[in-house]
Amino acid sequence: xxxxxxxxxxxxxxxxxxxSWWHKNAxxxxxxxxxxxxxxxxxxxQTMEKLLYEKFGNYGMGxxxxxxxxxxxxxHNAAGFMLSEMLGCKVKYSEDASPTVMxxxxxxxxxxxxxxxxxxxxxxFQDLCDALxxxxxxxxxxxxxxxxLNLALDVRGQEIFTDFxxxxxxxxxxxxxxxxxxxxxxxxxxxxxxxxSISVNRMVGKFKKPVFLHSECTHTMIANDQxxxxxxxxxxxxxxxxxxxGIHYCGPxxxxxxxxxxxxxxxxxxxxxxxxxxxxxxxxLPNTFLNIRxxxxxxxxxxxxxxEQTIRKLVTDSKNPFLTGICCINMDDQVQDSKVETxxxxxxxxxxxxxxxxN
Numbered sequence: 001x002x003x004x005x006x007x008x009x010x011x012x013x014x015x016x017x018x019x020s021w022w023h024k025n026a027x028x029x030x031x032x033x034x035x036x037x038x039x040x041x042x043x044x045x046q047t048m049e050k051l052l053y054e055k056f057g058n059y060g061m062g063x064x065x066x067x068x069x070x071x072x073x074x075x076h077n078a079a080g081f082m083l084s085e086m087l088g089c090k091v092k093y094s095e096d097a098s099p100t101v102m103x104x105x106x107x108x109x110x111x112x113x114x115x116x117x118x119x120x121x122x123x124x125f126q127d128l129c130d131a132l133x134x135x136x137x138x139x140x141x142x143x144x145x146x147x148x149l150n151l152a153l154d155v156r157g158q159e160i161f162t163d164f165x166x167x168x169x170x171x172x173x174x175x176x177x178x179x180x181x182x183x184x185x186x187x188x189x190x191x192x193x194x195x196x197s198i199s200v201n202r203m204v205g206k207f208k209k210p211v212f213l214h215s216e217c218t219h220t221m222i223a224n225d226q227x228x229x230x231x232x233x234x235x236x237x238x239x240x241x242x243x244x245x246g247i248h249y250c251g252p253x254x255x256x257x258x259x260x261x262x263x264x265x266x267x268x269x270x271x272x273x274x275x276x277x278x279x280x281x282x283x284x285l286p287n288t289f290l291n292i293r294x295x296x297x298x299x300x301x302x303x304x305x306x307x308e309q310t311i312r313k314l315v316t317d318s319k320n321p322f323l324t325g326i327c328c329i330n331m332d333d334q335v336q337d338s339k340v341e342t343x344x345x346x347x348x349x350x351x352x353x354x355x356x357x358x359n
Contacts, residue, residue, distance in 0.1 A: 003322045004289050006244045006268060010354060011321045012206045013347040015061070015340055019077055020333040023096035026051050031093050035074060036124050038131040045071045055337055059344040070132035071141030072189065073199045078330060080144035080215065083185060084154040085121040087111070105157040109167070109174040116181055129192060139192050144199040145185060147215035148178050148234055149222070164226055171230055179234045186212065200248050201271055203291045203325050211269050212242035220251035228260055235264050244268035250293065252276065258284035278317040290318050294328040299339050308346040321354045
């Protein structure tokens with residue numbers, strides 16, 4: 001079986017809870033201080049690690065429970081908002097949810113990079129990093145940086161879809177500028193902390209090098225030819241410069257892009273949204289690590305046997321346990337510990353079975 005040069009773990013697994021679960025079970029409030037107050041930043045992340053260790057430490061969760069890690073971003077939540085705010089969007093904070101980005105609906109396809117890099121939120125983030133570095137001597141973690149089309153929808157709004165037809169050249173220039181801002185921001189964080197995308201998906205923390213993980217959540221809303229014309233060139237260039245390179249696709253139809261994804265020279269990691277055809281994606285991407293996402297909504301209504309059967313089928317469809325991971329992201333406050341264990345335990349068993357067969 002082909003192995004990745006970037007990961008040695010066979011069939012890794014990750015779980016990520018929705019903020020509502022943390023609010024209910026750990027009393028964490030996801031206000032502005034959660035993201036920008038130095039002490040609360042560190043204390044909140046350690047609280048999360050401790051709770052994971054108490055519940056699932058025997059499966060390797062919460063390994064940093066006894067360390068006060070200066071995490072610059074929310075590495076236990078999928079919270080992509082900062083770059084949108086840097087680009088001018090307003091952000092609303094909640095007690096038990098990730099920050100909500102208010103669409104700017106900007107009337108032009110323009111970006112002033114100087115304004116973005118001197119935004120109030122970036123200054124607030126830099127002050128956080130300075131305070132953490134001064135106290136702890138180093139920085140860790142990163143910030144969910146979203147993706148090109150994700151940000152375009154936050155800033156330009158639904159008009160971006162009309163722009164595809166009415167001013168395609170301007171869209172390409174706009175997307176290139178967005179990509180430039182993203183790369184500048186992410187590379188700077190990676191230099192400071194050593195990672196770039198754990199806040200996008202914790203699975204990349206299993207890799208030996210930081211994965212540059214491009215969020216393409218909104219690509220369910222566009223046609224294949226629009227991706228090929230406007231966004232695939234950006235992925236191709238990033239895959240050449242930022243390895244390991246990955247795509248986060250949480251929608252149900254990543255297989256729709258299989259033949260386009262294989263045009264990317266180095267697609268080292270692909271988040272496979274729940275409902276994605278894993279078998280078809282593996283045929284198109286034999287050397288890509290497929291991170292298979294389980295459905296966090298229906299997990300409580302499924303029997304333990306059904307969950308295990310689903311996991312085993314998906315791992316079989318992926319064909320290569322060295323290039324396969326399992327995760328369940330954004331499980332809410334209704335999920336039961338027993339259901340989470342029903343994810344972790346079968347994965348551990350399957351991993352042991354593969355290792356025994358290899359030996």
